[in-house]
Amino acid sequence: MSRRTEADLTEVLHRVADSAPEPAGLFAELARRRRRRRARRRTTLAVAAAVAAVAVAAPAAIHAVGDRFTVMVRPDLASGSPPPVPAPRRVDARPAEELWPGAIRTVPATAADGRPYRIMAVLDRTRVLLGVESSLDRMDRLEVYDSASGVRTEFARLSSPGIRRSFTGVVAGERHIAWRSEFTYDRRRRTELWAMPRDGGRQRPVAVLTGKDQDVERLQEAGDHLVWSTRSGGVYRVPLGGGTPERLAGTDGLHLTTWPWAADVATPSLGDENQTLLVDLASGTRRALRPRPGVTGLRCSPDRCLGRAGGRIVIGRPDDPELKPLTEPTLERGVELGQGRFLLVSDLVETAGGERFSGLVYDLATGDVAGVGSVVGTLQTGLTGVAITSPPDGTFAGWRAGPLQSNEICRPAPEGKETNPEDVRGGAAGGMCHVEITGPAKEFRLLDLTAMSPPPPR
Amino acid sequence: MREGRPWDVDDTAEFEEFVRSRGHALYRYGVVLTGDPDDAADLVQEALLRLGDAWSRVRRKDDPEGYVRTIMVRQHISWWRRRRRERLVDAVPETGYQDERLAGDGGLWAEIRALPRRQRAVLVLRYYEDRSDEQIARMLGVTPATVRSQAFRALRKLRVLTSRDGVVLTARRTR
Structure with a gap:
């Protein structure tokens, strides 16, 4: 037998991994198991709330494309007095529909064949690009919905359906729609970048990525190129007509924000790392940033800096070391929308008029604050905020909208059954109740930041 | 942890985006760890469920993938004793998968x-x-x-x- 080397070992492990047949529905099953598990866990949380009504901010769905619902449970009320459920935080805000009626659109939540839509991009003042889900993690069709006429039309269908391609990370540039497809081909993991004209036409592959440079972040159109950075840092470009990706010189460790701007950390901020460098890739200008002590998660665009300090989101300018508090204390970080003029913060809030929202959008130019996102449930059963989705380019915020139907389901504890530590049951009698969203929302509400009127001059 | 909160803002979408973008790679990692597609599917599901529970905490540390890969390798080793017994009793027939893909290794x-x-x-x-x-x-x-x-x-x-x-x-x- 010939001698084996470490390279052979690496090669065989990658071949096995890349050629492994993936079980159908692997992640759909995960979503089901997770829903059941979360339903059980919520019981514990509701009980804890009754004991100590300490407000701890919860994470929210931001910068995510997806819109699954959670359920909320409470102890069995039949067996005892209901736990006190504190009201959501009172805020001075107006519904986005009321504050910015010209920027609100309503989009159907399911395709004509009943499959769920996901909002991909805003195309213009009336048209929205929607992805049609074929499974939890796959979209095989794009449709355009025109809110003026109410007509939906097929925009693109995946070519070469034999390979498990998908419309992933769809972005709308000035002239093109671009996306990536990840799959295994010829026993290798591959990522392809695709594009097609915004007005429709032929979809075509622009680049094939292999090896370690496949973790694409912030894909966008810049002139005649697609540009992006990778998770490990480094900015790349390829002509829209197709070609070999070129790594831009001097971009080691850099992450693209919005072309031509790049930072030394990825955006949005998930950790506490501060940005210390802002680079204009077109001119090569590099600007050092000096975060103040106590500020974490600092992210700066040329015009604005956002960070966290003292439990609040703070805001300032890159040339001004002082950052001012923008929000009440929250664990949320906020996501910039509309080229940095707006900030989306997920939070469960209530206005003086009794309207509840799962998030707030701050207009940093005017000081206006709008409530967005839906809330289901009651103070008796507990409240659940519905996810707010926004794409990396911040052109819209979308959420499932009403009327959302929910249903309270209570089950008594099985007698004599040993309790699984993971399956904690609330209430004196050990019963479990939860609120399920039973009627899937028929529509999305969408706040189109590209349709906002410019701020009044100061 | 999110105890003490009587309401919850849905973070499912963000977690699912992670699963969507990284799930396939994690499954492949599971295959080489376990040597078996079915075990890999079990392993990745278990690990992602645990990641989902800890998502609010883990996502702030910038490396949910490292966290879930660590869970997977530890879980895989701890499953060993239980599963080895099952495997010895119930010899699973080899599928065509290994032979077909790895001719020449x-x-x-x-x-x-x-x-x-x-x-x-x-x-x-x-x-x-x-x-x-x-x-x-x-x-x-x-x-x-x-x-x-x-x-x-x-x-x-x-x-x-x-x-x-x-x-x-x-x-x-x-x-």
Whole structure:
């Protein structure tokens, strides 16, 4: 037998991994198991709330494309007095529909064949690009919905359906729609970048990525190129007509924000790392940033800096070391929308008029604050905020909208059954109740930041 | 943890985006760890469920993927005792998958699959994940010396010539 080397070992492990047949529905099953598990866990949380009504901010769905619902449970009320459920935080805000009626659109939540839509991009003042889900993690069709006429039309269908391609990370540039497809081909993991004209036409592959440079972040159109950075840092470009990706010189460790701007950390901020460098890739200008002590998660665009300090989101300018508090204390970080003029913060809030929202959008130019996102449930059963989705380019915020139907389901504890530590049951009698969203929302509400009127001059 | 909160803002979408973008890669990692597609599916689901529970905490530390990969390798090793018994009693027939895909590997994958789990895990982390022995030691909760000795034994069994062996052989020849 010939001698084996470490390279052979690496090669065989990658071949096995890349050629492994993936079980159908692997992640759909995960979503089901997770829903059941979360339903059980919520019981514990509701009980804890009754004991100590300490407000701890919860994470929210931001910068995510997806819109699954959670359920909320409470102890069995039949067996005892209901736990006190504190009201959501009172805020001075107006519904986005009321504050910015010209920027609100309503989009159907399911395709004509009943499959769920996901909002991909805003195309213009009336048209929205929607992805049609074929499974939890796959979209095989794009449709355009025109809110003026109410007509939906097929925009693109995946070519070469034999390979498990998908419309992933769809972005709308000035002239093109671009996306990536990840799959295994010829026993290798591959990522392809695709594009097609915004007005429709032929979809075509622009680049094939292999090896370690496949973790694409912030894909966008810049002139005649697609540009992006990778998770490990480094900015790349390829002509829209197709070609070999070129790594831009001097971009080691850099992450693209919005072309031509790049930072030394990825955006949005998930950790506490501060940005210390802002680079204009077109001119090569590099600007050092000096975060103040106590500020974490600092992210700066040329015009604005956002960070966290003292439990609040703070805001300032890159040339001004002082950052001012923008929000009440929250664990949320906020996501910039509309080229940095707006900030989306997920939070469960209530206005003086009794309207509840799962998030707030701050207009940093005017000081206006709008409530967005839906809330289901009651103070008796507990409240659940519905996810707010926004794409990396911040052109819209979308959420499932009403009327959302929910249903309270209570089950008594099985007698004599040993309790699984993971399956904690609330209430004196050990019963479990939860609120399920039973009627899937028929529509999305969408706040189109590209349709906002410019701020009044100061 | 999110205890004490009587309401909840849905973070499912963000977690699912992670699953969507990284789930397939995690499954592939599971396949080389376990040597079996079904076990890999179980392993990745269990690990992602645990990640989902801890999502609010983990996502703030910038490395949910590292967290879930550590869970997977630890879970895989701890499953070993329970599952080995099942496997011995209920010999699972080989599917065509391994043979078909790995014609020409000189039986290397079959031998990797036959390694003790801890040894295989070390090889996967070192040669598939390209991690240093120090990183592997942290992931497995053992010392780097243990990692090296596990790797050494595994490589000996597989008759893999390492760069270190090469140096030794050269030195002997010059004697």
